[in-house]
Amino acid sequence: MQESILSAGIDIGTSTTQLIFSRLVIENVSGFGMIPKIEIVKKEVVYRSNIYDTPLISNEEIDGEAVRRILENEYKIAGVKTSDLSTGAVIITGETSRKRNAREVVNALSELAGDFVVATAGPDLESVLAGRGSGAAALSEKTGSLVANIDIGGGTSNICYFKNGKVVDTACLDIGGRLIKINNERITYISDKMKGFLKKKNIHLSEGDRVSLSGGENIRKLIDITACMTDILEQSVGLVKKTDDLEFMKTNKLIEYDGIPDIITFSGGVADCIYKEYDDEFKFHDIGILFGKSIAESTGFKDYLTGNASETMRATVVGAGNYSMDVSGSTIEYQNCRFPIKNIPVVYVDIAENDIDSLAERIKKNAEAVKDGEKHKQIALASKGIRCPSFEQIEQMAEQITEAMKDDIEDGSILLIVIQADIGKSLGQAIKRRLGRDKPVVCIDSVSCKYGDYIDIGEPMSSGKVLPVVVKTLIFQTEEGR
Amino acid sequence: MSEEIRDITQMSMMDMVDYSGINNPDELRKLKERTPARIGIGHTGARYKTLPMLRFLADQAAASDAVFTEVDEAVIKKLGVFEVKTKCSSKYEMLTRPDWGRIFDEDQKQIIKEKCVANPQVQIYFGDGLCSPSIGANIPDLYPAIRKGLEYENVTVGTPFFVRYCRVNTARTIAPLLGAKVTCTLIGERPGLLTSESMSAYITYNARPDMLESEYTVVSNISRHGIPPVEAAAHIVDLILEILEKKKSGVNLS
Numbered sequence: 001m002q003e004s005i006l007s008a009g010i011d012i013g014t015s016t017t018q019l020i021f022s023r024l025v026i027e028n029v030s031g032f033g034m035i036p037k038i039e040i041v042k043k044e045v046v047y048r049s050n051i052y053d054t055p056l057i058s059n060e061e062i063d064g065e066a067v068r069r070i071l072e073n074e075y076k077i078a079g080v081k082t083s084d085l086s087t088g089a090v091i092i093t094g095e096t097s098r099k100r101n102a103r104e105v106v107n108a109l110s111e112l113a114g115d116f117v118v119a120t121a122g123p124d125l126e127s128v129l130a131g132r133g134s135g136a137a138a139l140s141e142k143t144g145s146l147v148a149n150i151d152i153g154g155g156t157s158n159i160c161y162f163k164n165g166k167v168v169d170t171a172c173l174d175i176g177g178r179l180i181k182i183n184n185e186r187i188t189y190i191s192d193k194m195k196g197f198l199k200k201k202n203i204h205l206s207e208g209d210r211v212s213l214s215g216g217e218n219i220r221k222l223i224d225i226t227a228c229m230t231d232i233l234e235q236s237v238g239l240v241k242k243t244d245d246l247e248f249m250k251t252n253k254l255i256e257y258d259g260i261p262d263i264i265t266f267s268g269g270v271a272d273c274i275y276k277e278y279d280d281e282f283k284f285h286d287i288g289i290l291f292g293k294s295i296a297e298s299t300g301f302k303d304y305l306t307g308n309a310s311e312t313m314r315a316t317v318v319g320a321g322n323y324s325m326d327v328s329g330s331t332i333e334y335q336n337c338r339f340p341i342k343n344i345p346v347v348y349v350d351i352a353e354n355d356i357d358s359l360a361e362r363i364k365k366n367a368e369a370v371k372d373g374e375k376h377k378q379i380a381l382a383s384k385g386i387r388c389p390s391f392e393q394i395e396q397m398a399e400q401i402t403e404a405m406k407d408d409i410e411d412g413s414i415l416l417i418v419i420q421a422d423i424g425k426s427l428g429q430a431i432k433r434r435l436g437r438d439k440p441v442v443c444i445d446s447v448s449c450k451y452g453d454y455i456d457i458g459e460p461m462s463s464g465k466v467l468p469v470v471v472k473t474l475i476f477q478t479e480e481g482r
Numbered sequence: 483m484s485e486e487i488r489d490i491t492q493m494s495m496m497d498m499v500d501y502s503g504i505n506n507p508d509e510l511r512k513l514k515e516r517t518p519a520r521i522g523i524g525h526t527g528a529r530y531k532t533l534p535m536l537r538f539l540a541d542q543a544a545a546s547d548a549v550f551t552e553v554d555e556a557v558i559k560k561l562g563v564f565e566v567k568t569k570c571s572s573k574y575e576m577l578t579r580p581d582w583g584r585i586f587d588e589d590q591k592q593i594i595k596e597k598c599v600a601n602p603q604v605q606i607y608f609g610d611g612l613c614s615p616s617i618g619a620n621i622p623d624l625y626p627a628i629r630k631g632l633e634y635e636n637v638t639v640g641t642p643f644f645v646r647y648c649r650v651n652t653a654r655t656i657a658p659l660l661g662a663k664v665t666c667t668l669i670g671e672r673p674g675l676l677t678s679e680s681m682s683a684y685i686t687y688n689a690r691p692d693m694l695e696s697e698y699t700v701v702s703n704i705s706r707h708g709i710p711p712v713e714a715a716a717h718i719v720d721l722i723l724e725i726l727e728k729k730k731s732g733v734n735l736s
Binding site: 032033034035144164331333387388389390391392394421422423424425426428429430432433 | 624626709719
């Protein structure tokens with residue numbers, strides 16, 4: 001039996017604000033006599049909003065009220081009520097996420113997007129969402145190639161490498177079409193990072209300077225700057241030799257994966273400027289079109305410009321609506337919990353067949369690191385688990401976990417366990433036998449997460465068999481392995 | 483000469499792959515990751531190569547052995563249960579007389595009645611079925627997990643036992659004999675080339691001689707190669723609870 005749910009994706013970016021609604025179809029795909037296996041079998045964008053300029057009060061503040069008005073109006077046009085939504089993601093991306101009131105704005109919008117929301121994204125997740133939304137992930141799965149998606153927005157460029165449909169690396173650079181804004185042939189804004197870059201490159205250009213498309217020194221400077229930006233992008237995907245410019249422009253991390261992409265796809269607002277011709281290059285009052293032109297003319301990217309991103313401008317928002325949510329395994333266990341559960345930090349532990357007896361100790365140690373002195377902090381315990389454990393091993397694991405989490409459970413925390421191996425139900429039942437019926441327990445499987453991730457769990461679906469899950473990778477990967 | 487003889491059945495079929503003459507090895511690897519079927523194993527003209535050929539024979543022999551061998555008495559002893567047998571007197575007879583594989587002589591019925599707790603909510607028993615190795619491979623993890631799970635839910639579970647030369651429809655005799663509401667037959671399933679230790683659970687409400695085949699709820703493919711026994715057990719616990727609550731099983735359940 002099929003069941004379909006409606007998901008919202010809302011992206012408030014540096015330059016634009018967009019909304020999509022998509023329909024996710026879930027279905028039990030397993031056959032007769034088999035344990036149920038509920039999967040998302042279809043994802044379809046059913047409504048695309050207009051693309052709006054992100055309303056700002058100043059360069060430091062988002063106009064939250066104006067954003068809300070835009071979205072409410074789009075809901076009305078689409079004929080969608082908040083109560084129709086089962087899941088959704090509001091994300092603030094790029095430079096906008098660094099605005100002073102970003103978090104309050106997202107929180108204020110949460111109610112519009114239904115109960116189950118990714119509140120903030122962060123550069124790594126943004127890269128992944130854009131790459132999935134642009135079709136790069138699907139392309140890598142289909143072709144088996146290493147596909148890099150570069151999502152160039154107003155303030156940042158989010159890069160994601162995919163191999164066989166899976167994310168292998170991400171990066172983010174402070175490069176975008178709106179680092180410099182122009183109005184009436186006058187420069188009205190230069191981002192702080194760009195100011196630093198201009199100083200570094202010894203290019204003299206400041207807010208208030210006149211710039212004319214018909215010629216002059218300053219337009220040449222802008223063209224030089226966009227050429228530099230293109231060069232940095234080429235460096236970032238290993239097409240040309242790396243310089244310290246790349247390091248200077250990185251947001252949080254660069255690509256570490258060893259290998260040059262077979263295919264590069266471009267998405268984001270600037271991607272459209274690569275493929276299209278414009279009469280007025282300051283049509284969008286920024287350097288986006290010049291930047292796009294520079295990429296189109298670059299020698300490094302020339303062989304890659306095949307135009308195969310299925311979404312450009314809307315890649316991130318489609319990614320947010322379609323790909324942020326997944327469903328847990330279908331044999332899981334939970335009791336006494338109120339959903340959704342949001343923003344729970346993940347504590348990762350390894351479990352092997354021969355070291356279960358020291359599991360409690362290791363959980364305590366790793367939990368300590370994540371809690372960082374906060375005694376009453378809710379955590380999610382994650383592990384790859386053991387593929388086919390014996391009954392004895394399940395009992396042992398349950399014993400060790402309940403022992404390690406004793407204080408948390410007493411404090412009223414949910415015992416939240418996320419296992420990758422298909423053992424969630426057996427482990428959950430073994431844990432319930434130890435804790436009784438009153439304690440809140442969630443034990444899900446077939447979800448992989450790691451140290452540094454955060455997890456959201458939504459309301460049960462498919463008559464309670466599965467839980468929708470969003471794993472958010474927010475923290476820089478360099479801390480991995482702690 | 484090397485003393486060591488390699489056991490060719492140890493390698494997973496998913497790792498047996500022949501890339502010679504393959505233009506895109508990455509794609510073949512992806513296909514291999516999705517199925518344990520015998521694809522991408524190379525060929526010589528129209529024939530198998532030596533290793534895949536030997537492996538095929540070995541797997542087929544294991545499957546055939548699984549059907550024809552007896553469950554060792556030591557295995558039953560280790561499980562700590564008593565043993566009865568159906569009307570069949572040998573494996574051969576069980577295969578040729580399915581009708582005898584589902585009924586018992588009087589003395590065997592008497593043993594069951596004497597040794598078992600009467601009127602349990604759930605009666606669980608084990609049968610060799612078409613796969614003897616499945617008993618030793620799965621019951622030690624499967625059974626205690628089901629039992630513990632049911633007991634936690636305050637469901638009474640009867641005395642377990644082993645039936646030699648067993649077919650699924652023994653449930654039609656055993657349920658009325660013991661007054662069990664639900665019977666759960668854990669029985670070896672017909673082996674294939676991939677696994678020769680898989681087990682199924684046939685669960686039914688109010689099993690009786692005139693019941694329909696469609697009243698069985700089945701969970702199949704229980705083995706370390708398929709659904710891990712402990713996870714299958716947890717699922718079976720929930721199924722049994724649902725069946726007890728709704729007082730029906732099989733296709734009537736959905």
